[in-house]
Amino acid sequence: MSIVTGTFRALAAALKQLPKKRMTLRYPETQLEMPGYYTYDPKLGVAKPGYKGRHILWLDKCTGCQLCSIACENISQAIEMVKVNRAQPNNKKSIFPQVDYAKCVFCGFCVDACPFYALGMTDDFNLVAYTKKELVYSPEKLAVPPKVTRPKVKVKFEKDVAFHE
Numbered sequence: 001m002s003i004v005t006g007t008f009r010a011l012a013a014a015l016k017q018l019p020k021k022r023m024t025l026r027y028p029e030t031q032l033e034m035p036g037y038y039t040y041d042p043k044l045g046v047a048k049p050g051y052k053g054r055h056i057l058w059l060d061k062c063t064g065c066q067l068c069s070i071a072c073e074n075i076s077q078a079i080e081m082v083k084v085n086r087a088q089p090n091n092k093k094s095i096f097p098q099v100d101y102a103k104c105v106f107c108g109f110c111v112d113a114c115p116f117y118a119l120g121m122t123d124d125f126n127l128v129a130y131t132k133k134e135l136v137y138s139p140e141k142l143a144v145p146p147k148v149t150r151p152k153v154k155v156k157f158e159k160d161v162a163f164h165e
């Protein structure tokens with residue numbers, strides 16, 4: 001194939017793509033809309049589908065039972081029960097889970113193990129840090145819902161092709 005033919009073929013291939021909808025995102029300015037939080041209903045024994053990003057801890061529901069930490073023990077030992085200066089009648093020892101995201105594999109077993117609806121997983125996947133210490137989320141830090149202010153886009157599927165607007 002001559003250089004001229006090759007150039008025209010390459011141009012034609014590029015032009016064919018122009019009217020097609022874009023599949024890639026301008027991350028981090030734009031992010032995908034996630035399907036909400038992952039939670040587990042211990043009474044029904046049913047999980048609510050959602051994104052398994054960093055955890056959310058509902059402090060007032062946590063009894064310090066440590067079942068989340070025990071569930072994680074044979075997986076990654078990412079949970080450590082730590083003392084928090086907080087008077088809470090349903091948590092006499094005032095101990096709450098702290099998660100180390102340098103170890104967590106986002107399996108969600110800790111959420112499934114919580115019998116008191118105190119732990120879930122959010123749609124926050126932006127866990128970038130300069131030091132390992134920054135990846136350790138204290139109970140107070142886990143209690144703050146993530147604030148994602150960037151525009152979110154939904155993925156659409158059409159004829160086996162995924163794209164976004």
Ligand code: SF4
Pocket residue numbers: 071072075076077078079099103104105106107108109110111
């Ligand atoms: S998601 Fe899995 S690895 Fe992460 S803290 Fe929970 S049990 Fe441990």
Ligand code: SF4
Pocket residue numbers: 061062063064065066067068069096097113114115116117118119
């Ligand atoms: S988050 Fe749930 S499982 Fe973990 S200590 Fe608190 S109540 Fe127990």
